[in-house]
Amino acid sequence: MTDDPPDVSLLELLDRLLDKGVVLSGDITLSVADVDLVYLGLRVLLSSVETARGLSSSAASANGHDLPVRVL
Amino acid sequence: MIYLYAFCDAPAAGLDGRTGFAGRPLEALSAGAVSAVFGRIEPPAPPPIPENLWLHEEVAESLMTGPAVLPVRFATTFADEPALRDVLERHGSRLAPGLDRVRGLVEIGVRILAPADDDEPATRAVPAAGGRAYLQVRAAEEHRRQSRHAEVARLGGDLHGQLLPLAREGTFSDQRAPMTAAAYLVPPAAVGQFRGQVEQFARRHPGVRVLCTGPWPPYHFAPTIPRDGDNHA
Numbered sequence: 001m002t003d004d005p006p007d008v009s010l011l012e013l014l015d016r017l018l019d020k021g022v023v024l025s026g027d028i029t030l031s032v033a034d035v036d037l038v039y040l041g042l043r044v045l046l047s048s049v050e051t052a053r054g055l056s057s058s059a060a061s062a063n064g065h066d067l068p069v070r071v072l
Numbered sequence: 073m074i075y076l077y078a079f080c081d082a083p084a085a086g087l088d089g090r091t092g093f094a095g096r097p098l099e100a101l102s103a104g105a106v107s108a109v110f111g112r113i114e115p116p117a118p119p120p121i122p123e124n125l126w127l128h129e130e131v132a133e134s135l136m137t138g139p140a141v142l143p144v145r146f147a148t149t150f151a152d153e154p155a156l157r158d159v160l161e162r163h164g165s166r167l168a169p170g171l172d173r174v175r176g177l178v179e180i181g182v183r184i185l186a187p188a189d190d191d192e193p194a195t196r197a198v199p200a201a202g203g204r205a206y207l208q209v210r211a212a213e214e215h216r217r218q219s220r221h222a223e224v225a226r227l228g229g230d231l232h233g234q235l236l237p238l239a240r241e242g243t244f245s246d247q248r249a250p251m252t253a254a255a256y257l258v259p260p261a262a263v264g265q266f267r268g269q270v271e272q273f274a275r276r277h278p279g280v281r282v283l284c285t286g287p288w289p290p291y292h293f294a295p296t297i298p299r300d301g302d303n304h305a
Contacts, residue, residue, distance in 0.1 A: 010122055012181050012285045015253065017125050017146040020291035022079060022170070024148055024159055 073115045074150040077131040078289070079142040079167050081175075082107040086138065092131050093118050101153065103160040106167045109135060110156060117147045132289040140175035142167065143289040163297050170295040177240055177257040178287035180266055184228045185281040186220045186250035221249040227280055228252025231273050238266050243292050255292035263287060 075093055084100035084107035091097055092111035100107045109131070118124040125146060132143040150156045160167075225246040232244040232254050239256035246252045258266050267284055274282035 009285065010125075012183070012283075012288075013122075013125055013129060016143075016288060016291035017128060018120065019145075020294065021143045021145040022148075022167075022294040023145050023296045024076070024163075 073113050073117070074110050074153060074156050075113045075117065076108055076110045076144050076148045076150065076156065077128060078109045078135055078144055079171065080107050080109060080135050081105065081139045081171055084109050084135070084138070086134070090131070090134055093124070093127060098131065101156055101160060103157065104164045104168065106160060106164050106171065108156055108160055113149075115149075117149045120146060129289075136178065136287070136289055140171040141289050142170050142174065142294045143291050144294075159297075166295055166297060174257060174290040174293055176259060177290065178260055178263065179290045179292060180239075180256045180258050180263065180284065180286040181288060182231065182235065182254045182256070182270055183283040183285075184224050184231065184252045185283065186224045187279055187281065217250075224250055224280055225252060227277055228254065231270070231282070234269060234273065235266065238262060238269060241293060255288075257290060257293050258287075260287065 077092060077098070082100075082102040082105050084102070087098040087100060087109065089097075093113050094111075096111040096113060098109055098111055100109050102108075118127075128146050129143075132141065135141040150159070228244065228246055229252075232242065232252075235254070235256060236242045239258050242254060242256040244252065244254040256266070263286075270282060270284045
């Protein structure tokens with residue numbers, strides 16, 4: 001884990017994995033309640049983003065993962 | 073249970089030694105030009121906690137070294153392999169053009185956020201007894217907040233207009249104040265120029281935060297397959 005803002009990367013991740021990507025018919029077991037819970041967390045994240053400082057000069061490697069995710 | 077991570081050009085390559093949830097190896101099922109990359113898990117599907125979301129993302133990213141990948145939404149599962157094969161065969165005609173659309177391209181995310189409001193709300197400084205003054209201060213705060221959101225939306229639209237010519241495709245949303253979110257399909261070779269444009273914009277507008285993330289698998293440019301299995305949506 002670094003001092004970088006993982007919340008911003010996580011926000012980007014949530015928007016993609018839960019709201020985008022190929023959506024298929026099938027046995028989708030992620031319940032609406034689960035999704036609501038995650039987005040409840042997301043609203044908390046958003047307030048965190050709002051109060052975070054110095055994001056514009058940081059590079060994020062969220063949660064310590066070596067992902068090609070960068071924040072300008 | 074089958075957990076589906078992504079579709080890619082058939083045959084899926086480079087899966088050897090790679091694992092997904094529960095450390096299970098990644099496997100591929102192909103029909104025509106499309107491969108589905110999946111793993112076998114015990115039900116229930118993994119809950120949407122950050123660790124699991126990142127793991128799904130890592131698998132999708134590991135496939136980006138191939139020619140084309142369409143990431144699948146988190147927690148898409150099937151009872152068994154025949155159920156997945158059925159989807160591949162019924163929807164191959166939609167998935168193959170979906171792969172064509174994103175082949176050789178990566179997704180870049182751009183977000184503009186309102187500045188952090190460093191000031192304590194002015195209402196805290198107003199004595200409780202001053203009811204009218206309190207309301208006036210609250211109204212002024214709300215006005216400033218709405219102005220900030222409008223400014224973010226305007227700047228987001230401006231930046232989108234500058235970035236779109238550098239991208240193959242782009243999407244933009246200002247529906248979630250106080251931020252805007254955009255995504256672009258960009259050739260990897262053009263990512264540097266694209267980021268340079270974003271950095272230049274950020275320097276010209278120090279009053280807002282401009283975030284650029286990626287490269288991502290192309291989540292925003294993946295097709296939606298109708299739930300009823302109908303191919304005529």
